[in-house]
Amino acid sequence: MEKQLSRRSFLKSGLAAACAVSASSLPRPAAARNETSQLATLIDIRKCIGCEACVEACRESNYDKFPKPEKPFPKMYPDRVPVMDWSDKQDVRDRLTPYNWLYIQYAEAEHKGETFYLTIPRRCMHCVNPPCVKLCPWGAARRLENGISRIDSDLCLGGSKCKTVCPWKIPERQTGVGLYLDILPAFAGNGVMYKCDRCYNLVAKGELPACIEACPEDVQKIGPRDEIIREAKKIAQEIDGYIYGETENGGTNTIYISPVPFEKLNQSIEKGPGKPHLAPAEDSMEDGNNLAAAMLIAPVAGIAAAAGKFYKMTQSENQKGGDRE
Amino acid sequence: MNNAGNEAKKRSAGRYLYLLVVFFLTLTGFAQMPIFKRYYIADIPGLGWLAQFYVTHYMHYLFAIVLLAIAGYWIADYWLTKNRRGRLTVSGYVRASIVFAIIVTGALLVIRNLPDVVLSPNLIIFLDVAHLGLAVTLLAAGAICLILKKPWVL
Numbered sequence: 001m002e003k004q005l006s007r008r009s010f011l012k013s014g015l016a017a018a019c020a021v022s023a024s025s026l027p028r029p030a031a032a033r034n035e036t037s038q039l040a041t042l043i044d045i046r047k048c049i050g051c052e053a054c055v056e057a058c059r060e061s062n063y064d065k066f067p068k069p070e071k072p073f074p075k076m077y078p079d080r081v082p083v084m085d086w087s088d089k090q091d092v093r094d095r096l097t098p099y100n101w102l103y104i105q106y107a108e109a110e111h112k113g114e115t116f117y118l119t120i121p122r123r124c125m126h127c128v129n130p131p132c133v134k135l136c137p138w139g140a141a142r143r144l145e146n147g148i149s150r151i152d153s154d155l156c157l158g159g160s161k162c163k164t165v166c167p168w169k170i171p172e173r174q175t176g177v178g179l180y181l182d183i184l185p186a187f188a189g190n191g192v193m194y195k196c197d198r199c200y201n202l203v204a205k206g207e208l209p210a211c212i213e214a215c216p217e218d219v220q221k222i223g224p225r226d227e228i229i230r231e232a233k234k235i236a237q238e239i240d241g242y243i244y245g246e247t248e249n250g251g252t253n254t255i256y257i258s259p260v261p262f263e264k265l266n267q268s269i270e271k272g273p274g275k276p277h278l279a280p281a282e283d284s285m286e287d288g289n290n291l292a293a294a295m296l297i298a299p300v301a302g303i304a305a306a307a308g309k310f311y312k313m314t315q316s317e318n319q320k321g322g323d324r325e
Numbered sequence: 326m327n328n329a330g331n332e333a334k335k336r337s338a339g340r341y342l343y344l345l346v347v348f349f350l351t352l353t354g355f356a357q358m359p360i361f362k363r364y365y366i367a368d369i370p371g372l373g374w375l376a377q378f379y380v381t382h383y384m385h386y387l388f389a390i391v392l393l394a395i396a397g398y399w400i401a402d403y404w405l406t407k408n409r410r411g412r413l414t415v416s417g418y419v420r421a422s423i424v425f426a427i428i429v430t431g432a433l434l435v436i437r438n439l440p441d442v443v444l445s446p447n448l449i450i451f452l453d454v455a456h457l458g459l460a461v462t463l464l465a466a467g468a469i470c471l472i473l474k475k476p477w478v479l
Contacts, residue, residue: 302401
């Protein structure tokens with residue numbers, strides 16, 4: 001019943017989102033924080049049994065999007081440029097890779113005298129204001145009006161800046177594929193960055209992302225962000241639980257609910273390359289955006305200084321004229 | 326004579342401030358691309374910050390604020406004192422137009438970075454490429470004008 005409700009509300013908002021996406025070719029600002037236009041997912045980790053049905057569904061559904069690198073790779077200069085090749089390790093499922101956009105993290109934690117063994121689906125958080133998108137120097141990463149952030153594999157040069165600026169270091173690189181091969185493969189670029197695109201192509205048709213559709217335990221739900229957050233808070237209140245993703249990095253479109261504090265889960269999970277943390281994350285874009293207001297004031301200050309100088313000059317000339325008279 | 330001397334000194338200081346701002350905007354602007362680490366420039370002692378994207382992004386914004394203040398001052402000063410001083414030369418108009426276009430594309434990219442804004446992907450690609458291309462054009466125009474000794478104002 002819960003799934004039916006979730007699916008119905010999703011289909012409604014999915015169609016709206018599809019219309020919004022189709023209209024997004026026009027250069028116009030949209031109310032990204034208008035929380036009804038953004039779709040968020042709710043991941044209730046109490047329900048996850050770690051069966052990896054979502055992982056399998058993700059791999060199947062996105063198979064055509066996975067990299068098909070050309071070998072041998074062109075020699076890159078200087079020598080320090082790392083070759084990142086996952087094409088011979090496509091079966092790896094215990095971390096994020098260009099061929100595995102979703103994996104299961106394991107956590108064991110004690111809380112209120114009880115020991116919890118939890119499994120946590122991990123993938124891109126789809127931030128409300130994603131630094132991977134905003135700071136991409138070529139516009140290869142894009143944020144859709146329905147809250148999905150995705151990397152256009154036809155445009156990405158594989159510089160990995162998106163990974164560096166991501167608080168969770170989500171995108172993963174595959175060398176030997178993409179646009180850089182047609183430009184200066186020896187001196188610029190290094191492949192393409194890959195990550196979860198929350199099945200944007202399915203969502204645009206009003207369908208569910210593959211991981212949600214395949215889950216036998218209804219761990220995930222998708223819906224308008226405001227509704228998802230309301231529901232997460234309600235569940236958290238009922239179970240005396242905890243929420244992750246609502247405020248992290250200024251807010252994300254992936255909301256986790258846990259019966260155990262996320263600090264404890266973060267201590268327990270294996271972290272490292274391709275294995276994101278569950279620690280607090282400050283808003284990465286906040287410092288820069290706070291300066292935007294100063295940019296409005298700056299030209300006014302310059303004009304005021306010039307006007308002040310002109311006024312002084314005129315006064316001085318008038319005075320000289322008066323003295324002569 | 327003293328007043329004229331002071332005015333010349335102020336103009337010279339303004340010119341050096343403009344050049345300093347353009348230098349750091351170019352440096353931090355290029356640092357938005359992941360090239361300084363790849364090509365060992367960030368390994369030079371004291372230049373490690375060039376590989377820190379959030380630091381260079383913040384600095385780019387700070388120097389953009391100074392450039393906007395200079396632009397506001399120059400435009401107002403030019404219009405207010407145009408009967409007392411020389412007029413912009415053709416090369417001055419060309420460079421001023423390039424700076425103006427850089428400011429416009431930069432302003433739109435700043436707006437793009439705000440949390441409540443989603444621009445169309447094609448527009449973002451255009452802005453990114455145009456902003457970079459215009460910056461390179463300004464550098465080239467500046468170099469040509471320097472070689473040919475073309476002043477901004479006559």
